[in-house]
Amino acid sequence: xxxxxxxxxxxxxxxxxxxxxxxxxxxxxxxxxxxxxxxxxxxxxxxxxxxxxxxxxxxxxxxxxx
Amino acid sequence: xxxxxxxxxxxxxxxxxxxxxxxxxxxxxxxxxxxxxxxxxxxxxxxxxxxxxxxxxxxxxxxxxxxxxxxxxxxxxxxxxxxxxxxxxxxxxxxxxxxxxxxxxxxxxxxxxxxxxxxxxxxxxxxxxxxxxxxxxxxxxxxxxxxxxxxxxxxxxxxxxxxxxxxxxxxxxxxxxxxxxxxxxxxxxxxxxxxxxxxxxxxxxxxxxxxxxxxxxxxxxxxxxxxxxxxxxxxxxxxxxxxxxxxxxxxxxxxxxxxxxxxxxxxx
Numbered sequence: 249x250x251x252x253x254x255x256x257x258x259x260x261x262x263x264x265x266x267x268x269x270x271x272x273x274x275x276x277x278x279x280x281x282x283x284x285x286x287x288x289x290x291x292x293x294x295x296x297x298x299x300x301x302x303x304x305x306x307x308x309x310x311x312x313x314x
Numbered sequence: 315x316x317x318x319x320x321x322x323x324x325x326x327x328x329x330x331x332x333x334x335x336x337x338x339x340x341x342x343x344x345x346x347x348x349x350x351x352x353x354x355x356x357x358x359x360x361x362x363x364x365x366x367x368x369x370x371x372x373x374x375x376x377x378x379x380x381x382x383x384x385x386x387x388x389x390x391x392x393x394x395x396x397x398x399x400x401x402x403x404x405x406x407x408x409x410x411x412x413x414x415x416x417x418x419x420x421x422x423x424x425x426x427x428x429x430x431x432x433x434x435x436x437x438x439x440x441x442x443x444x445x446x447x448x449x450x451x452x453x454x455x456x457x458x459x460x461x462x463x464x465x466x467x468x469x470x471x472x473x474x475x476x477x478x479x480x481x482x483x484x485x486x487x488x489x490x491x492x493x494x495x496x497x498x499x500x501x502x503x504x505x506x507x508x509x510x511x512x513x514x515x516x517x518x519x520x521x522x523x524x525x526x527x528x529x530x531x532x533x534x535x536x537x538x539x540x541x542x543x544x545x546x547x548x549x550x551x552x553x554x555x556x557x558x559x560x561x562x563x564x565x566x567x568x569x570x571x572x573x574x575x576x577x578x579x580x581x582x
Contacts, residue, residue, distance in 0.1 A: 255548060278497055280489050287488060287555045305550050307488060307537065309498045310466035310473045311445045311576075312354070312506055 249300040265304070266293040272306075280307040315340060321413065325367055333529045339367060343413070345526040346370040348435040350423055350451055352377075352399040354511030355441030355465045357389035359519040363439075364407040364414045366523055371407060372435055374419035375399045386508030423447055425570035428454035437461040437525055439518050445492035446573035452477065452485035453570055456560055461532075463521045465514045467506050470542040472514035475533055475552075476521045480561060482534035487555035487562070492573050507542055514540065 281288045282305035352375040379394045394402040404416040440451045455462035462477040537550040559566045
């Protein structure tokens with residue numbers, strides 16, 4: 249199915265948001281996930297299904313400044 | 315307050331702007347801005363805010379200038395090595411613009427001093443280099459009801475967002491808590507393209523001046539991410555999160571606290 253991840257259209261397989269993260273080798277603790285403009289709770293990643301046309305943002309922590 | 319002829323000349327390119335004018339320049343002259351960290355982000359922000367004529371610039375930092383800072387912390391010079399960063403910054407600011415009052419806070423921002431400190435300013439510019447301080451800035455600005463201009467840089471990327479407490483998404487609306495220790499690299503461990511500090515720090519200064527002037531649309535409810543490798547900006551829309559532990563419907567954070575300092579054991 250076709251979804252948008254960080255602004256890019258991608259053909260993905262997987263049933264849940266956690267599946268998508270795992271397929272990209274992204275540790276779920278390293279990102280905040282926004283699904284269709286709503287922040288997802290960390291413990292909902294495994295139970296939130298991905299649907300055709302979903303828009304996902306994987307937001308990585310960025311902490312530097314010095 | 316009236317400007318002298320010299321000040322009118324100094325700020326003429328601002329005064330010429332219809333959105334600023336003499337009235338706006340007076341707002342800038344009366345403004346009080348706290349910069350957290352006299353480092354990569356704080357350096358360019360402080361210099362441009364000083365040049366702009368911000369009345370009072372407070373700087374909080376407890377460090378001294380290290381040789382490895384000079385690749386990006388442009389307010390400090392080689393002769394400042396081992397000197398206090400806030401003192402070094404104050405000297406450059408006053409050499410650039412003697413109109414500016416610089417308040418030095420040679421200290422770390424902690425849950426004990428943050429509220430009292432921030433209450434003395436109109437807004438805060440976050441140039442901190444670690445998550446505990448960034449989360450503390452966010453929380454303290456929320457409790458003190460002061461706007462916060464957040465910035466961060468790492469490797470080839472940077473991020474800016476503006477937070478109006480209670481009105482727009484806060485940092486915790488997106489990132490509830492700091493990442494687990496050791497999972498996310500800091501500049502010290504991962505490196506950073508020095509010039510990114512200039513790009514992100516000056517966008518922060520722009521946001522701060524816009525807030526002071528009440529001009530334009532602040533960078534609220536948006537994360538502006540910059541990737542220097544592609545020279546591309548990307549805007550991610552955010553909004554107030556009803557589940558936010560700080561500003562959500564059922565807050566669990568009701569007073570300031572310090573997150574544990576980071577340990578230095580980054581993965582990548």
